[in-house]
Amino acid sequence: MDNLETFENSKRPVSFEDLWRLKSVGDPEIAPDGSKIVWVQTEINADRNTYESAIWMAARVSGKCFGEPVRITYGKTGAERGAREG
Numbered sequence: 321m322d323n324l325e326t327f328e329n330s331k332r333p334v335s336f337e338d339l340w341r342l343k344s345v346g347d348p349e350i351a352p353d354g355s356k357i358v359w360v361q362t363e364i365n366a367d368r369n370t371y372e373s374a375i376w377m378a379a380r381v382s383g384k385c386f387g388e389p390v391r392i393t394y395g396k397t398g399a400e401r402g403a404r405e406g
Contacts, residue, residue, distance in 0.1 A: 340366045355380050358392075 341363075348359040357380075362373040375393040378386040 340364045357386060 344362040346360055346362070348357060350357045356377055358375055358377045360373055361376050362371055364370075365372045374391050376389045377392050378389045381387040
């Protein structure tokens with residue numbers, strides 16, 4: 321069985337739990353020197369019935385590759401980004 325067959329056989333309706341696990345990513349910015357990228361990631365906190373945003377960062381490790389993302393803000397709405405200059 322190939323991957324397409326596996327996918328076709330695993331189809332099911334989307335549930336509320338699926339939607340709660342979705343993460344929205346936006347506002348990406350690359351540092352002027354290309355050394356890192358930052359973005360805002362928003363997800364639903366089902367326990368609090370609210371959206372929560374945080375700023376994430378990944379540093380360039382080589383060439384066009386970026387390393388493991390690191391969350392750099394916490395809280396209900398994240399925080400202002402001061403790294404726009406690099």
